[in-house]
Amino acid sequence: MTATSTHGVTSMHGGNVAVVGAAETTEIGVLPEMSTMQLHAQAAHNALADAGLSPADIDGLATGGPLPMEVSHYLGITPRWVDSTMVGGCSFMLHVRHAAAAIAAGAATTVLITHGESGRSRIGMSRYSGMVTDTASGQFEVPYGSLLPYATFTVPALRFLHDRGMSRTDLAEVVVAQREWAMLNPRAFRRKPITADEVLNSSPPVAYPFTRDMCCVVTDGGGALVMTSAQRTADLASGDRAVYLLGSGEAAESPIMSQMTDLSSFAAFRRSSAEAFATAGLEHDDIDHLMGYDAFAHLPLYILEDLGFVARGESGGFIASGATRPGGSLPMNTNGGGLSYTHTGMYGMFAMQEAIRQLRGEAAAQVPGVRTSFVQGVGMYFAASSSLIFSNQRP
Amino acid sequence: MAGGATPTPTPDTAPFWEAAKEDRLAIQQCRSCDRHYFYPRDYCPHCSSSEVTWHDVAGNGRLVSYIINYRPFPPANPDIPQIIALVELDEGVRMLTNIVGSPAEPDALPLDAPVSVTFEPRGDWKLPMFRLDGAR
Numbered sequence: 022m023t024a025t026s027t028h029g030v031t032s033m034h035g036g037n038v039a040v041v042g043a044a045e046t047t048e049i050g051v052l053p054e055m056s057t058m059q060l061h062a063q064a065a066h067n068a069l070a071d072a073g074l075s076p077a078d079i080d081g082l083a084t085g086g087p088l089p090m091e092v093s094h095y096l097g098i099t100p101r102w103v104d105s106t107m108v109g110g111c112s113f114m115l116h117v118r119h120a121a122a123a124i125a126a127g128a129a130t131t132v133l134i135t136h137g138e139s140g141r142s143r144i145g146m147s148r149y150s151g152m153v154t155d156t157a158s159g160q161f162e163v164p165y166g167s168l169l170p171y172a173t174f175t176v177p178a179l180r181f182l183h184d185r186g187m188s189r190t191d192l193a194e195v196v197v198a199q200r201e202w203a204m205l206n207p208r209a210f211r212r213k214p215i216t217a218d219e220v221l222n223s224s225p226p227v228a229y230p231f232t233r234d235m236c237c238v239v240t241d242g243g244g245a246l247v248m249t250s251a252q253r254t255a256d257l258a259s260g261d262r263a264v265y266l267l268g269s270g271e272a273a274e275s276p277i278m279s280q281m282t283d284l285s286s287f288a289a290f291r292r293s294s295a296e297a298f299a300t301a302g303l304e305h306d307d308i309d310h311l312m313g314y315d316a317f318a319h320l321p322l323y324i325l326e327d328l329g330f331v332a333r334g335e336s337g338g339f340i341a342s343g344a345t346r347p348g349g350s351l352p353m354n355t356n357g358g359g360l361s362y363t364h365t366g367m368y369g370m371f372a373m374q375e376a377i378r379q380l381r382g383e384a385a386a387q388v389p390g391v392r393t394s395f396v397q398g399v400g401m402y403f404a405a406s407s408s409l410i411f412s413n414q415r416p
Numbered sequence: 417m418a419g420g421a422t423p424t425p426t427p428d429t430a431p432f433w434e435a436a437k438e439d440r441l442a443i444q445q446c447r448s449c450d451r452h453y454f455y456p457r458d459y460c461p462h463c464s465s466s467e468v469t470w471h472d473v474a475g476n477g478r479l480v481s482y483i484i485n486y487r488p489f490p491p492a493n494p495d496i497p498q499i500i501a502l503v504e505l506d507e508g509v510r511m512l513t514n515i516v517g518s519p520a521e522p523d524a525l526p527l528d529a530p531v532s533v534t535f536e537p538r539g540d541w542k543l544p545m546f547r548l549d550g551a552r
Contacts, residue, residue: 155424160433161455164423164543165514166498172485176500176512180481183527228500229484229522277455279502279512284481 033118033125034300036265036415039254040117042072042247043264043377046137049242049363050210056145060137060243061092068245073258074131079247081129083120085112085136085367092135102129108273108405110367111314111398113246115407117373118269120248130249137243140366144241157277167278170316171228171236174402176278178319179230181285189230191337192318193220196234196360198346199315203357205347205386210238211361235318237359237368244370246377251415264380267393268301268410270294274403281403289406290327294397297408303393305330308410310379310394311351312372315358321345324397325353328408352388355379369398369407380413418514420492422539429456431470436542439535441475443509444468454509475533477505479548484520503531503546513544517551524548 031037044067046052046060055063061084069075081102082093089103102123106115113136120132139146152168153159167173182188197217203209215234224232254260270293275281282288298304305328313324322336330351331339339345345353356362356375363371376394378384392414398407425433435442445452448465452473459466482501488494499515516534518524531546 152421154421155426157455159421160423160425160429162512163421164538165500165512165545166418166420166485166488166492167500167512168421169487169489171487172483172489172498172500175483176502177481179483179527180502183481226484226486228486231483277512279510280455284502 030126033121034266034268036267036412037251038121038124038248039251039263039265040246040248040377040411041254041257041259041263042068042074042245043374044068044071045244045371045374046242049208050240051141052139052241053142053144055139055241057137057139058087058091058095058145060139060241061087061135062095064137064243064245065092065096065133065135068133068247071259072247074247078131079133081120081123081132083116083132083134085116086138098133102132109400109402110316111369111400111405111407112367113370114373114396114398114409115271117246117248117266117409118271118407121266121269124248124250132248133245134248135243135245136367136370138365138367139241140364141239141241161279162277170402171231173278174317175228175231175319177281177284177403178317181319181323182230184285185334185337187334187337189221190217191322191341192230192235193217194337194341195315195318195321196220198340198343199354199358199360201346202355202386203361206357206362207385209357209362210240211357231317234360237316237364238361240363240365242363242365242371244374246373262381264377264411264413265415266409267303267412267416268297268299270296270300270408272406274405276401276404278402287323287327287399287403287406289403290324290397290399293406293408294328297395297410301410303410308393308395309391310355310376310388311353312376312394312396313353314368314372314398315354315360316364316368316399318360320399321353328395328397347386355384355386355388369400372396372398373409376411380411418488418493418496418498420538423541425541428458432456433541435472436535436544439542440472441533441544442470442472443505443507444470452507452509454511473505473507475505475544477503477531477546479515479525479527479529479531480504480510481527482515482525484522499525501546511544513546515548516545517547
């Protein structure tokens with residue numbers, strides 16, 4: 022492989038760029054024997070093996086958390102393109118979009134995107150443990166106790182429910198629907214059957230209106246992706262399992278919760294998803310499978326409405342109807358989601374991994390005939406959004 | 417006392433915190449487009465003007481959303497549930513705050529209830545917090 026590309030700029034969308042390697046760490050969950058960097062490295066090697074490539078084949082590296090050179094040097098990679106975009110949990114989804122642009126423009130040929138986080142055991146995580154009190158959040162949220170995700174991300178939810186005449190039961194139904202997927206997945210962290218009544222009344226209260234089971238699990242783990250041009254997939258052993266990027270969007274809003282444009286609808290979800298649909302040239306009916314970043318149970322409700330899969334106020338009824346459960350019309354969060362599968366602190370990588378498994382026909386709870394998957398991410402609570410549309414077919 | 421972290425003011429936000437120390441709620445207003453905004457910044461986020469001014473507001477508004485946090489993070493007292501709320505002032509700006517003077521129970525905290533500012537000491541500073549009108 023040459024270090025420089027001679028091909029002209031082409032579209033980053035429309036299936037011109039593909040994911041050719043995808044893997045999580047061998048285990049996820051409780052891994053006190055692994056540091057954050059070990060999680061990055063193992064995920065990277067697993068994804069490279071999946072692609073049939075080695076670190077020497079990689080000329081672009083993107084990561085969030087550690088700096089790109091911490092990961093590239095650890096792996097013995099000499100990149101000519103790096104991206105350290107950090108907008109929270111969906112950062113790795115923005116990396117996919119940025120990598121597609123770089124590959125289409127010839128700035129990189131084969132990009133590795135890594136995530137690893139010792140979110141539960143906190144091994145090699147001291148950098149992220151301080152309390153900052155001089156930023157916008159540090160001055161106008163943290164002194165009021167709005168610091169950890171369950172005391173921050175959750176605050177607008179009552180407004181969302183109130184404005185629609187919905188209730189806590191709608192949050193509980195999200196948990197129930199996703200648990201049905203998790204029960205089919207041996208790697209899921211929470212796998213016991215649960216009822217809405219148990220979610221509301223047996224699960225310990227964390228931050229009203231949220232009980233523990235309405236909050237994501239806290240785990241250790243990692244994942245990585247390898248991307249290259251669709252043209253090159255033919256040369257790779259994994260080429261017949263390639264997953265193509267059809268469209269994408271990203272958006273940023275406020276760094277603090279109080280400044281959301283609208284508390285009961287996330288404007289960045291609306292903007293980035295609209296761009297993803299437009300760039301893919303697809304409509305809602307064309308989407309077979311949906312991954313919606315669910316750090317807390319209100320997020321799938323916002324996502325279904327803000328992406329336009331259902332009308333305003335219909336998200337709760339849609340989930341309660343079983344539409345997102347196994348056998349439903351819009352299978353959603355089919356790994357069990359952040360609520361039941363895994364959540365290291367930044368879940369975006371795991372949402373993409375499940376979309377790719379479904380498109381390759383390799384998921385634990387495989388949905389028959391998935392051709393398109395929409396992955397919707399969120400970052401830094403309601404601050405950033407990423408939308409990606411993948412397919413197992415190049416248009 | 418529930419307690420919690422103390423803010424570290426910066427030059428752009430210091431007028432807000434200096435006012436709070438004197439039991440005044442000061443927010444910024446743009447002289448060009450007349451709109452109020454929060455959090456403190458040197459340029460109007462609506463029209464980009466640098467002709468912005470500080471002034472004291474009455475501190476009246478309504479409760480627009482909240483959580484009752486049963487797991488406060490130190491240095492807050494982990495045994496005292498916090499009401500972490502979003503309040504919209506009559507001037508149209510929204511702030512995150514704590515509700516004081518009401519029990520930490522949903523029945524005592526109806527959305528859209530009118531609220532008024534109060535100031536609670538914290539380290540060398542005071543934090544604007546809010547009280548439901550009619551609460552003790």
